[in-house]
Amino acid sequence: MSLGRAFTVLWGANAASNLADGLAFVSMPLLAASLTDDPRLVAGVATVYALVRLLVALPVGVFVDRTDRRTLLVTANLLRGASVLALALCVHVGAGGLILLYVAIAVIGTLETAADNAAVSIVPSIIRDHDLDRANGRISAAQLVADEFVGPPLGGVLFALAASAPIFAMGGLWAGAGLLALALPMRKTGTSENALPPKGTTTVWQEAVAGTRWLARHRIVGSLALIGAVASVGYMMPFSILVLFAQQRLGVDDAGYGVILAVSALGGLVGSVATPRIRSHLGYRWTIVASLVTGSVSLIALSTTESGALAAVLLAVYILHAVVWGICATSLRQRLVPDELRGRVNAATRVMSLAGLALGSGLGGALALVHIALPMLAGGFVFLLCSVAAVALLRNLNRE
Known part of the structure; x- marks a missing residue:
């Protein structure tokens, strides 16, 4: 049974984004290993990613509540795509190094936090309460297929062809997810007694x-x-x-x-x-x-x-x-x-x-x-x- 056009759009954007995540799971450590043989520096890719997501989670949550979530989802995915495509170009021409990879991972982690939070927050606005389990189940299934079955082996194959190939693919997928999300309805945030105070009267913290x-x-x-x-x-x-x-x-x-x-x-x-x-x-x-x-x-x-x-x-x-x-x-x-x-x-x-x-x-x-x-x-x-x-x-x- 269909859950509606808006959910289909959101599901498609999530699926594209998750496929990019699956590519990143394999290609980013492989790229790090091609730049250094120090296991601590290779492991640093995962460490930077985890620390950034932890540090930005709370302030990102504020902006998810402050802004239109569709706009935030579109912007975060487009910026992820642009940043990764820039990294792919640098890798392709042999410019940059491990520091550039770390910076890219930090940017990706920040934008991923924003996109994920916005997507989860959008679901109840386009799905009736009694359909939430089905909707979240379909999102979960797409994530598993992309992250576990398709993304990692595809990332390995593309990396074997060229180090920049899976990174170009990641950028295209994230950019595509952002463009697809433009078809979502735009909604305003709430205005009840729990709403945020006027901007500037309190700090993000x-x-x-x-x-x-x-x-x-x-x-x-x-x-x-x-x-x-x-x-x-x-x-x-x-x-x-x-x-x-x-x-x-x-x-x-x-x-x-x-x-x-x-x-x-x-x-x-x-x-x-x-x-x-x-x-x-x-x-x-x-x-x-x-x-x-x-x-x-x-x-x-x-x-x-x-x-x-x-x-x-x-x-x-x-x-x-x-x-x-x-x-x-x-x-x-x-x-x-x-x-x-x-x-x-x-x-x-x-x-x-x-x-x-x-x-x-x-x-x-x-x-x-x-x-x-x-x-x-x-x-x-x-x-x-x-x-x-x-x-x-x-x-x-x-x-x-």
């Missing part, structure tokens, strides 16, 4: 804090953000060392590891399709609880296996849980957060999640020194804790 305070005061949305932050710790503990687990515990080579990741992504596609039906039967509260329990069981079972085939199946179940959780949490925020606060609340939630990912990464590395399977086991118990918290904290969440 004060406005960001106002959104964070709203999040802290709202029982359901605040609880979701807290559970999501803790779950991010549980997620990153095993995934930060998953490649080592695959090599040392499962005994698979690089190709086998790629197959495991591809199979795991299939679980996400199943979750994208199944979530609306599951939620319609169980309601949001018990769908969230069931998804967190599923994540817990899959990770605990993963910690005990030495079979690559079984590990792939368990990771597929785990990714299914993550997609179900993500769709439910996003749909609830879109339903419950006032339009004029959506950008700031999305940003505050994202900051909490990023902090959890950083903590989980450090803990995963430390636990792996004790035993390579310990991060999986610990992650499973973190998700079990999250499921108990969801039962208690979301008890006032009405069945939808």
